[in-house]
Amino acid sequence: MIELKNIEKYYSSKGIKHYVLRHVTTTIKQGEFVSIMGPSGSGKSTLLNILGMLEEPTYGTFEFLGEDVTSLNERKRIELYRNHIGFVFQAYHLIDEMTVYENIEAPLLYKKVGSSERASRIANLLDKFNIVAKKDLFPNQLSGGQQQLVGIARALATQPSIILADEPTGNLQSAQAEEIMQLFQKLNKEEGITIIQVTHSEKNATYGNRILNIQDGVIKEDSPTQAPQMGGVV
Amino acid sequence: MFKLNLKIAWRNLFKNKVYAAINIGGLAIGLTAFVLLILFVNHETSYDKWSPDLKNIYQLREYHDYSTPDNQPHWMQVNDSRMAALVRDKIPQFKYVTRIDQDWGDGFSVKLANADPAIVDHFRDTDSLFFKVFPYQFLQGDRFTAINKPNTIVLKQSLAVKLFGTVKVLNKTIKLLMWRDDPGTLMTITGVVADVNMPESVKFNAIIHTGNIDKDPEQINNFRHCEIYASASGKIDITQVNRTLHKIYVDYKKASFVKRKITYADYYKNGKKPGLKIIPLQKVYATPSFDVSWVDRIKPIVAISIFLLLVSVINFVNLATAQSVQRAKEVGVKKVLGAYKKQLVTQFLLESALQTLAALFICIILVEVLLPVFSNHFDVKLSFWRSEQLLNISFQLLGLFVLITFMAGFYPAWILSKYNPVKVLKGNYESGFKGIAMRNGLVVLQFIIAVTLIIGIGVMYQQTNFVANKDLGFNRDKLVNISTYYRDGDLIGERIKKITGVKYVATTTQLMGNTFNVPSEITYNNQEHSVNTVTVTMDALPALGVQVLSGRIFSLEYKKDTVNTAVLNETAAKLLGKNLVGKQFKEGENSFQIVGVIKDYNNEGFDKAVLPTVYRVTHLGGMASTNNLLVRFDSDNYKPALMAVEAEWKKIYPDFPMIYTSVEDAFQKSMEATHKQMQIIVLFSVISVVLSLLGLFALSTFMAKRRTKEIAIRKILGASNLEIINMLNRSFLILVILANLISWPIAFIITKKWLGGFAYRIDMPFWPFAIATITSVIIAVFTVSLQARKAAVNNPVDALKYE
Structure with missing residues (x-):
């Protein structure tokens, strides 16, 4: 699904190149649940941004679904966002002026999904995540965990093939974090959605089936996780 | 979304x-x-847009200095009435040319059979062609024949309703008094035109056809000034027409100068030049003759x-x-x-x-x-x-x-x-x-x-x-200006003088709110100067309370004051030189003795400079026929005296109400x-x-x-x-x-x-x-x-x- 070949990313200031990523080459297949790990400043967020096409690599090629997407125009990129990619953020990034319902609806509106189809998809998601009662509340009326649930529901609304999550549990208490990770695992297992997450936590990484360890912009280790833990999943 | x-x-x-x-x-x-x-x-831009036909109407403008506030030539709305015939004969594109008298004074007195007289303004005297040029809609009467005969009148709808309560007034008569001792003319109503809801530059409450301006003055040296409008049957090339107009105007002037025994070069000097042009009616409001335009x-x-x-x-x-x-x-x-x-x-x-x-x-x-x-x-x-x-x-x-x-x-x-x-x-x-x-x-x-x-x-x-605090140069309070002509010895003046509380009765051609400037050339020390001349009665300068700088102002004691003396204002004195009192200057063939110099006084706003002015009592320098009858009272509470004046007026002129304004109001x-x-x-x-x-x-x-x-x-x-x-x-x-x-x-x-x-x-x-x-x-x-x-x-x- 994703092919990275020799990705480099550097910023030059005063003639000196500061490398963020070097020689990153990897393949991520459909249905994988990849956790990118590494210390602060190692380049893991940049890698995720490149995967999300929010940043362009300085060098190298990036193929997404067999298509070269290393540098895309806005229209093409947005087409991918609308149809294939869902984002989940550490700070949830729900739109404060929209209700839960409207937040989930927003991507569907951009995708120009018909109104009845929209209603049924949102109803489905609300139901699945147990937040039906909260649909008319605004984000600031929800707890962090609930907000992240809405954030994930929003990411799933367009039925993407891949979810990119940047420290999705970074702002959450451990119980809530666990709940979110189990949800990810379930989505990955049952619906075959590819998930790539950036995380600090060893524990969170174990929910996935592959860990990319980055240090100083270089992939130091690419290993499968131990036997997947299914404990606690509903 | x-x-x-x-x-x-x-x-x-x-x-x-x-x-x-x-x-x-x-x-x-x-x-x-x-x-x-x-x-x-x-x-402001909707003037004269009430009918599409108005596009084809043009106003004639002559370049002259007659009756301009600064005595300089301007493109004036009022022209020599002879221009109408000239334009009609020489410019075939014009279908009709009409003359309209200026909007004189403060209105006419309208006397209906049993009612008190009332002053109504904006009566316009025209020749018989007015409605052929202006496409007013007739509610009563016929547009093309209504004012064919003299002494006919066409009312605006609103005036008809105001006077009679209805527009069905055809063939009724109203008596019109144009000045205070006018015996009055019976006018037959031959039409009523619909009100126009948009502004008009030719403003009227009624169009009258007295016959007075049907003909031009017979004497070549006499002039009647009036507005002239012409209608064309279609679009015309204004530049082209104006070029022709200028040429025929120059030819006409040359021919008339021969008859008047003046030379062309003598007449057009010091910046004066011949000029005649048309402007579209719809541009008239935006291009006033000398005021600042609204734009x-x-x-x-x-x-x-x-x-x-x-x-x-x-x-x-x-x-x-x-x-x-x-x-x-x-x-x-x-x-x-x-x-x-x-x-x-x-x-x-x-x-x-x-x-x-x-x-x-x-x-x-x-x-x-x-x-x-x-x-x-x-x-x-x-x-x-x-x-x-x-x-x-x-x-x-x-x-x-x-x-x-x-x-x-x-x-x-x-x-x-x-x-x-x-x-x-x-x-x-x-x-x-x-x-x-x-x-x-x-x-x-x-x-x-x-x-x-x-x-x-x-x-x-x-x-x-x-x-606001600047000294005007004259005393403007306790001063009332009655809008009527006046000469020393007039009955009304003598009666008013007898009323207690009245100090002076006088007239002048130059008064705040109603000034009639007459430019002239005078010769002093063999040098020619352009000055403004003002005709006053004996008491006018004391009535205004002007300040004498040197010499004296006019007085009954000096018989010659009605013949050949003059008072100058400061600006004129500066123009002429020093120690002027007692000296002589000439105007044409007549010579005048300077008896005094007064301080400048402002009779226009402070945006205009005071003109060098010569004041005279005689008739030689012009007629005191501007509508200024100046009454100076001697106490601040002059209301009762003013009422007595009005009562006296009513006795003499029962059919013409007194129109007056205080000079203070005119100043404001x-x-x-x-x-x-x-x-x-x-x-x-x-x-x-x-x-x-x-x-x-x-x-x-x-x-x-x-x-x-x-x-x-x-x-x-x-x-x-x-x-x-x-x-x-x-x-x-x-x-x-x-x-x-x-x-x-x-x-x-x-x-x-x-x-x-x-x-x-x-x-x-x-x-x-x-x-x-x-x-x-x-x-x-x-x-x-x-x-x-x-x-x-x-x-x-x-x-x-x-x-």
Whole structure:
């Protein structure tokens, strides 16, 4: 699904190149649940941004679904966002002026999904995540965990093939974090959605089936996780 | 999508109530001023547009100096009546040419069978062709034959209703008295024309055909001046016609000079030149003969209302860009959810459209409320909903709406939609914070406008004060001007003189509110001088209370005063030389002795310089037939005496009511235009200054908010509250001072030009500049400090907890 070949990313200031990523080459297949790990400043967020096409690599090629997407125009990129990619953020990034319902609806509106189809998809998601009662509340009326649930529901609304999550549990208490990770695992297992997450936590990484360890912009280790833990999943 | 965007817009407005109020309220005020101006301009440009046929009507203009206020030649609306025949004969494109007498005096007395006489103004005497040229709609009578016979009258609908209560008045007669001892003429009503709801430059309540102006004067040296209008059957080439007109005019003048025994070169010297042209009727109102046209008159107000609108738009832009931080996350999220930049721009434009619409709505209410006051104050009949041009106005409003939406909304929308999602979603707002330079620029621009306006107000105030307190050179109180002709010895004058409380009865051709200047050439010491001549009666100069500088003024003791003496004003004396009393000057063949010099007195506004003037009692220099009967009372409470005068008048002239005005009123009227203009300028200026400050207030709030974290850190590092306030003030203060530096020269140039329009003016004062700067700095510091203090006294822990 994703092919990275020799990705480099550097910023030059005063003639000196500061490398963020070097020689990153990897393949991520459909249905994988990849956790990118590494210390602060190692380049893991940049890698995720490149995967999300929010940043362009300085060098190298990036193929997404067999298509070269290393540098895309806005229209093409947005087409991918609308149809294939869902984002989940550490700070949830729900739109404060929209209700839960409207937040989930927003991507569907951009995708120009018909109104009845929209209603049924949102109803489905609300139901699945147990937040039906909260649909008319605004984000600031929800707890962090609930907000992240809405954030994930929003990411799933367009039925993407891949979810990119940047420290999705970074702002959450451990119980809530666990709940979110189990949800990810379930989505990955049952619906075959590819998930790539950036995380600090060893524990969170174990929910996935592959860990990319980055240090100083270089992939130091690419290993499968131990036997997947299914404990606690509903 | 649209609905959701609308919802978000609404929720955002609601969340930032204060800023929304400042935005929308400010915009509404700016729009209101602008819409009122548009309505005024609509009114002024709608002259003579009430029928499509008016396109083919032209007014004749002759270049001459007869009866001009400054004795200089101008393109005058009144022409030698002989021009009508000339144009009719020589310009075949014109179907009809009509002569219309000038709108004389204060009106005629209308006497209906059993009713008291009443003064009605705007009776226009025309030849029989008026309605062939002007396409008025006849409610009664026949357009093409109504005024064929002499002594016929056609009423405007409104006058017919006023006099008779109906328009069915055909063949009734009314008696018309044109002056006080006119025995009256019975006029037969032969038509009633519909009122026109749009302004007309040929204004009339009734068209009369007396037959007086059907023929030109027989004597070649006698002239009748009247307005001349011609109608063409289709489009004509004005330049071409004017070229022909000029040629035939020169030929005509040459031929007439031969008969009058003058030479062409003698007549056209000192800047005088022959000229005759046509202008389209629809341009007549915008090109008055010598007054300032309305376009020039309202230029400053146009400028200020544009500034006002600009200030409110700037507020809008500034607040929107400052607020954009709050929306940055929304933009970032929407971008990764799959929104095009274009969609985001549309969304934010929609938001400004929403606010503009709200502002426009408030503006329409405000305009409705203010329109009567505005119309009353500026003496125009403006209409909005009931306007003939409602469709036109709707388009203008729509245009304004679109324009404002784009002006106010586009920049913030563009800034917002440019946010980079990676930076914004990382919470890195500072680097995503765009448009600071632009915003600072706009604040400076706003303050340049505000400071310039404050300086302008200051200079205008000082000038107005100066004029109001300036000595006119004569005593204007206790002085009443009865609108009638007068010669020493007239019955009415003798009767009035006998009334207790009356000090002088006199007449002059030059009086505030009604001046009839007669230019002349005099020779003194073999040198020729152009002067203005004024004919007075013996008592006129004492009645005016002029100040004698040397010699004496006219007096009954000196018999020769009615023959060949003259009094000069100071300006004329300066022109002639020194020690003039007792000297002689010549005017043509006649010579006059100078008996005295008086101080200049102003009989026009202070924008015009006093002309060098020669005063004489004799008839040689012109007739005292201007409608000025001057009565000076000897006590401040002259009401009873004035009533006695009126009673006396009624006894002698029962059929012609007395028309009079106090000279004080005439003076106030001469100042009125300047006063009203000043009032509106002050009002608009104050509003725009207030709006600028509101904008600054809101902006500083945002700045303080944006720097919450910085302030908290500084406080932890040991900054005092005062230091924090100073820090926040500094950035704004630099902008305000910069704006002051820029506005000084601008204000200097503008006010200097304005002062240049006055013949009597103050020197450029320094104080308004200093006051404007000090005020703007103090108010800006105060405004910013209000917000800065709030930010400074906050507990830093609260601010830092967020991160």
